[in-house]
Every structure is written in C-alpha cells, then in structure tokens.
Amino acid sequence: MIEQIFTEAFLEEWIKHNINDSKNELVILRTIIPWQKITSRLSRFYNIKKGRQAKSLRILLGLVIVSKLRLLSDEKVVQQAKENRYIQYFCNVPDKKLQTFINPSTICTFRKRIGAEGAAIIEKEVFNFLRKTGVIKNDAQLIDSTVLEDNIIYPTDVQLLYKSFAKMRQFAKQNDLPVWWDEKYIKKLWRMYNLAKSKEKINYLWDFYLVFAGTVNIFQNYLEEVPFLIKKLESGRQLSELLNLLDDQTVQKLRGQKNIKNRIVSLDEVDARPIKKGKSHPPCEFGTTLQVSFNRDGFMITTENFIGTPGDKTLFINTLELYRERMKGYAKKAVTDLGYRSLNNMKEGKEKIETIFMGRVEDVPDEIQSFCKKARSATEGFIAVAKTWRGFGRSLYKGFEGDKIWTSLSQLAYNLHKFIQLDTNEKIEADSLVKLGLYG
Template identity: 30%
Template sequence: MLPRPKDTLQSSLFFDLRSTLNHRHPLFQLANKIDWAMFEREFSPLYSPDKGVEAKPIRLMVGLLILKHIRNVSDESVVEQWSENVYYQYFCGGTEFVAAQPIDASSLVHFRHRIGEAGFELILAESIRVNDDVDFDKPQVVFVDTTVQEKNITYPTDAKLHKKIVENCRGIAAKSGVTLRQSYARVVKALNRDIRFNKKQSKAARRKLKCIAGRLVRELDRELPLESLHREQIDLYKRVLSQTKDSKNKVYSLHEPSVCCISKGKEHEKWEFGNKVSVAYNEDGLIVGALSFRNEYDGHTLLPAIEQVVRLNHRPIKIVPCDRGYKGVSQVLGIPVLIPSNGKGCKSEYERKKLKKLFAQRAGIEPINGHLKSDHRMGRNFYKGIFGDNINSMLAAAAFNFKRAMNVLLDYILRWISQLFEQNISIKPQN
C-alpha cells in the first residue's frame, strides 16, 4: 500500500536531527539539494493506494540505495549503518534518531524491481542536476568509452560446471521425489581429487565427470514430468554438456547464464566475465550517461548511449570524442564523432594540436572507470541477471555524481572557513 505522507518539518520534542547536526556536513547539504518530492511523485503510482500493508517511505528506500553505492557497502551493511549514523537517518528523511534498523535488507531487492530501470534513470538524472556548479545551458563535449563490469562468479572451467551439475541434479531429485539409480557421491569426490592433485589422471577424470553429469541429466529428463518446474534447469544443463571449446554463446555460470566472456588483452588477466558498460562523461568531470550491454562492438553501443545522454540531460552536445574502438562511426544523431587518426590528412598544425589536446582529455575517463569499479560497486556486480547488470551501472554512475557534488560542497566550505580565518587575522589589533 502507498506510504502515508509524513510531516518531516515538524521538530521532535527530545532530539531534532535538523537542529542538532552540523549543517556544513556534505551529506547534510546533499540531502537538502536532492529533489525528494520528484521521487515521491514518480514512484507513488507504483504502489496500490488502499491494498496491502503500508509501505516504507519512498525517500527512505531511495536514500538507502544512494548511500549503498556512495559508501560501497552491501544491502545488509547499509541497513545496519543506518541505525548507527545520524547523518544517514537525516539523509533518508528522519527527524529524530532511531536505534533500530528501518527495514529488512531484502526490502531493497523488492524496491529495485518495483521501480525498474526507468526509476534508476531518474536517480541518475537527479545526480546530474544536483551538481549546480556546471553550466547546463552551455553545449557540452561528451566523451564516451566502454569498460567491463565483472559478474560475481568464479573463474569458469568445464570441471566446475560439470561438478555443479551433478550437485544440482541430486538436489532436484530430492525435491521432486525421484530416486536416482546411483548418486555417484564417492566417485565424484575421488574424481575431484584427481582433477586437482593428479596431473596424469586429471584429463581422464574430467571426461569421467562429464559422463556422470550427462547420465544424471538424462535420467532426470526421463523421470520428471513435462510440466515440472525444473525443466528450464535441465535444458540449461543439456546446453552446458553439449558445448565445446569453439561453441558460440557459451554458458560460463549456472546461476548467471547471461555472463559473457570479454577479452581484456592484458598479459596478467586475458579474460573478464561479465558484460560491457558504456560510460559517457563531459568536460566538467560529470557522468552524463551509463548504459549496460552484453558484448557488442563499441560502435554499435554509441547510438543508445548518446540517446540516453540526450534523454537525461536536455543539454546540447557539441562533439563526441571516442577512441579507435569506435572506428567506422562518423556521426550519431547528427552529432560529429571524433576518432584519432594515424596522423595522415590535410589538417593544419593548429588543428592537430587541438585534436591532440582533446583526445588527451578523453583519456581522463579511464580513472573515472577505475573509481566506478573500486569505489561504487561496479568492479564486481552482485545483482542478479541482466536487470542487475543494467541497474548496477546506473547506480554506480549516480553515486559518482553524488560524491562529486559532496566534494564540491566540502571544498566550498573549506574555502569559506579559510577566508573567514584570514579575515580575522587581518583585522586583529596589533600590540
């Protein structure tokens, strides 16, 4: 049921957060800059007006999602820290300190699915708007690059997948009441030992493990009825057992079958397992777009990425500098796309220096990608499925922008304090 509106301006008789906290704290100021009424207005139609238990306040749920990615913590941790941090509680709309946890951590999962990808685009658009030190009327230069968002899976091998299939088949048989002719528990244990420690027998042990997995899958396929809830899993196991080294669209994880294998090109780490993310930022260091893809060619991701930038910013785009991975694309939506050339052509020395400076500025997106991965939970995506890939990239970009706004506010406060201190020194009477 839709949560009832509460008067957040009414002061508490015992402990009022607004009058007690430091008003110069960046999190306090950011809470006053975000348009929470917009989230209330956009997300209220997603709730039933009169059915069910009264839901938690929308500001609380949105605030917890933002804090989670700003502080780089899990659902459980952000809920626990909320009960200990008065600035978290004020940020989420609290008026007085509450020592108990506001919600169960699983409620954030349901809320993410409730608002959908469109809701996370609203959060990303709001993170752009709160950075009011940027001139939004001036045409912007948008730099676009792609990076890989790794999924929370182990390094995939055929032996791992086959072992997992055997374990899952036993679980399916136990749930469905099917009695297997043989469980292969002792045999699989010995095979795993040979795969790990016996180099001479490891190849034969891997073949034997695959054979056992195929037997169990075929037996369940015969015994389970056609309308069984486990049919989709059985089909996935068949697909894993039939794939070879050169197969396309391979399955690398049973619980995340949509994971792609993306070549990294580095000697220490040749492959990454996840999905591709297109990140767009402007010359002010503000991320203006973040969109998730599977493993498309970079040039094919440019049109949807620029369409998202136009949709979220409503600000004219002057040019779009990219790297050589976007070769073959000269313009998108009528906007020129600049790609580094090999130095040939009839450009003047002035134009060459200007382009060189522009592409050097484009390289500044690399540390931004690093901050998204190390500071805002894009380095390892814990969300489920393709929907989780899409929302994790937008939440990481929104957290980066909110953190930028907090740093701008903190720098402004420090400058103001230093100027005030210098003025006090200058007017101090001398003995």
C-alpha cells in the same frame, strides 16, 4: 499499501542540536535530491490501497543511496543509520523506534520490487536535476567500454559439470524427487580432479561428462512425465535449457574446439561471458560489456549493459543518440579510441557532431588536438575511478536485470560523489533550488 507523500521527520530544533556541519556531503545531497518526485514515481510499484502498510519509500530510498555512496552492505547501512545522526537526517529516520525502524532484508526486497526500471527512475530524476541546474555541462562526450564483472569464481569445464549436479540436486529436493545419479561417485571424481596435476585434469572431463549426459536425459524425462506445479515446471524447463547448452559446449570442448560461441561460464550468472579487452592483465574477464560516456568534467552521462562482446564500432551511433536524449542535445565534441573507428561512424557522426576524435590526431584541427588527447586520457582515469572506488568493479547482483540495477545505482552514486567534489562556487545556487521547487 504505500504512502505517496512523505512528511519531514525533524523539527528545526532537532536539526540545530544534531546537525552542526552544514557542509557535510549528506546535508548537501539531502537538499538537492528531489525526494517527493522520486517517491511519487516509485509508488506505482506498490498497491496504494490494498495490502499491508509498507515501509516509508523516503527512508528506503535514502538507505539505498547511502549504501551506494559509502559502499555499505544492507546490514551496515542500517547499523550506521542507528549510530550516525547525519545518515539518520539524510534518510529521514525519526528518533522514535530508531533501534528497530527497519530490517536490513527489507532493503533487498525493495530493490527486487522496483527492479531495473525503478533504479533507473531514481538515477534519472537526480541526473535531470543536476543537468537542469547547470552542474552537468554538455561540452564533450567521452566514450569507452569496459567489463562489469560478475561475482563468480574462475570457470573450468569440469567445475561447470560438477555445479550442474548441485543444480539438479536442488531441483530434486524442492520437488521431493530421489537423486537419480551416484552421489558418492561424483564426489570421489571431484576429489580426484582437485588432487590431480594440471596436465592430468583434462582427462577427468570425459568421466564427468559421461555421467552428466545420462543424468540430463533422465532429468528431461522427469519433466515430461511428472505432474509438477506450473511454476516448478517452468523452473525445471529453464534449468533443462541451460543444461542442454552446457552439454553442447562440453561436446565441442571434447572435440578439441577452442572458440565456442555464446559460451556459458557460470550456472548462477548465466548472462556472464568471457570478455577480452586488449589488456595484458587480466587477459580475460567474466561478466557483461559496460558501455559508458562522460562529459569533460567526469560526470557519467550514459551507461548500457550488453551480454557478450558487441563491437564498439556497432555501438557508437546508438551511444550518441542516448547521450543526446539524456542531455537534450548533442555535444560539440566526441572523443573515443581506435576501437570505434570506421568510415561509417565518422560519416554519420559528423552529421550530428562538429568534431569527432577517434584515436588519431589527424581527425581534428591542430588547435584542439591537445584537448582531445587529454580528454582521451581522462576517460581512462574516469573509468578507473568508477571501477576502483565507485562500485563498477564487480556486480554483486544476480542476473542481467540485477546488473542493470547495480549499474543504475552505481551511476547515481558516482555522479553524486562527483558533485560533492566540485568547488563551493560551482555548487548549485539557492535561487536554482527555489526555481525547481526544492528549497526556500
């Protein structure tokens, strides 16, 4: 059960006494975020009439935004809300029961409940507001791709096989099954592997695989013969499919094959893939492909996650369309690097956009070559800032859907931070807020 309409927690007297800095970023952002519109849309993820009364969506929404803006954990953002009046004001947390107003785990539960779709709703509503008020301008589209790294250790073939035993052990424990392999032998092999010299480590792959292959066969027999509950059986089948993929790629590795298609690099982050982005360091990153586009001011307009490494050439036209949908029109200029360059992209792109720069100065007239080269350099800077300071460097969420949640909330925080950096005369005027029903 959830309330669709929230009430302001603070009286004017409380605000005058506690909020002295009207230029504080949280005070400004509290004014521009369309709280009621977002909470009304998020309420559909709850049953309005049945069940236990849920925590205030307004408070949860505020805490999630602050956690991304300040790069705080759930525990830290709750702690700071108790100590910092500006965070308390931004999140609409009343003084009553302040010290026990929420458990940090509730924030995690909230993100899981709304999922990637709910996170996209939050980001979209704030983005649309900034676009409608003219803060985000539709001048030029700067496109590039990077890697959204997953939070995994550097993978090796032996390490993946060793991890598979932990996965099967967990399944056995959850279903009261006896372990069907020699645990002591596996641990002994693992110790020997870690003590071996680098050149000798490959020899242990055969030892691990021989035990692994027989263990997986027995596991599949269990799934066919034991009467598991439906959810447990489905979980077992998913694990079995994953282990079969691991079996196939290990056999290919043992045969000497180096380029293995759709290679698994983690049994926890099964969507992660080895991705090379043409840089000397690191030569390879493990995660998903992140396709982004900015406007010339550096606001992040579009983000997309892809499993594996789809070619930039194949993504270009779709990215133009996604940008048009977000900005309600094409930009006059599009700027990319040579990775997007193809005759088809140039031809189709010029039917929609006046000027397209794809890494070569001859693509555009002399008078705008300087603009395009500077925009291309700026794109690298925008991505560097996003990955270094705004949370795009590494996803802390599990699974592809979790990466999408992480991306949407990071994009929201990035754009809000960009808005705060604008000069005072570029901020949204009060009459714009009045027209949109958010102020006055």
